[in-house]
Amino acid sequence: MAKSADIEVEEPRGIGPIVSSAHLAQGASPALSEFEFGLILASHAFLRWIVRGMTAAGYPDLSPIDVMVLHSLAHRERRKRQADICLVLNIEDTHLVAYAIKKLERLGLATSEIVAKEKLVSVTERGEAACRAYREIRELLLVEPVKAMGFEESRLSKLAARLRALSGHYDQAARAAASL
Numbered sequence: 424m425a426k427s428a429d430i431e432v433e434e435p436r437g438i439g440p441i442v443s444s445a446h447l448a449q450g451a452s453p454a455l456s457e458f459e460f461g462l463i464l465a466s467h468a469f470l471r472w473i474v475r476g477m478t479a480a481g482y483p484d485l486s487p488i489d490v491m492v493l494h495s496l497a498h499r500e501r502r503k504r505q506a507d508i509c510l511v512l513n514i515e516d517t518h519l520v521a522y523a524i525k526k527l528e529r530l531g532l533a534t535s536e537i538v539a540k541e542k543l544v545s546v547t548e549r550g551e552a553a554c555r556a557y558r559e560i561r562e563l564l565l566v567e568p569v570k571a572m573g574f575e576e577s578r579l580s581k582l583a584a585r586l587r588a589l590s591g592h593y594d595q596a597a598r599a600a601a602s603l
Contacts (some may be wrong), residue, residue, distance in 0.1 A: 472565070479564075480556035482530070488514070490557075492523040493546065496533055497554045502543035513590070 440457035442448045448456035470487040477483075477490045485493070495508050509520050524544050527533035532550035535542050546554070 476557055476560050476564070477553070479560050480553055482532075482553055484530075485526075486523070488512075488519050489523045489526055492520055493527055493532055493550055494554060494557075496527070496544060496546040497551060500546075502536075502545040504541060504543060508544070513594075 440448055440453045441460060442453070442456040443460045443463060444456065447459075450456070473487055473490045474485065477485050477493075491512055492508055495511060496503055505517060505520055505524065508524075509515070509517050512520070514520055524533060524535065527550065528535060530549075532547055532553055533544055534547050535544040537543075
């Protein structure tokens with residue numbers, strides 16, 4: 424057994440890394456292929472969670488981007504430019520964020536205003552209440568079980584920092600691939 428984030432993790436015996444694409448694991452870094460498969464599973468599980476978590480909070484018709492934009496708007500309780508939301512969430516297609524903002528406005532979760540020819544968006548009181556309800560459900564259904572696994576906050580924070588750093592390598596590789 425290997426230790427990971429202060430918990431015991433059972434390692435598979437004799438079958439090699441757990442990957443979705445064995446042909447990629449045959450390269451110089453099978454562990455990177457294993458990480459990517461974990462990332463695929465985690466990203467899909469996360470997107471499914473945020474939609475269902477927001478549904479449980481009373482908002483069943485939001486997409487993952489809608490939920491992420493709503494939480495971004497609630498962050499630090501100040502107005503945001505659409506471009507800044509796209510930058511923070513690493514979303515290239517600005518139309519997706521524009522559509523999410525319009526949808527959140529229709530639901531009364533967000534509001535916008537034009538200031539010096541620029542559209543600024545903020546969360547409404549109803550949007551703040553939705554975020555609080557989501558947070559309460561998250562604490563109960565996600566935070567408590569994850570804490571029960573023995574993850575230390577400092578280790579989880581370090582893991583998040585490494586994941587952000589790795590995302591930079593994937594972004595750089597995407598830019599390089601676009602120029603090939």
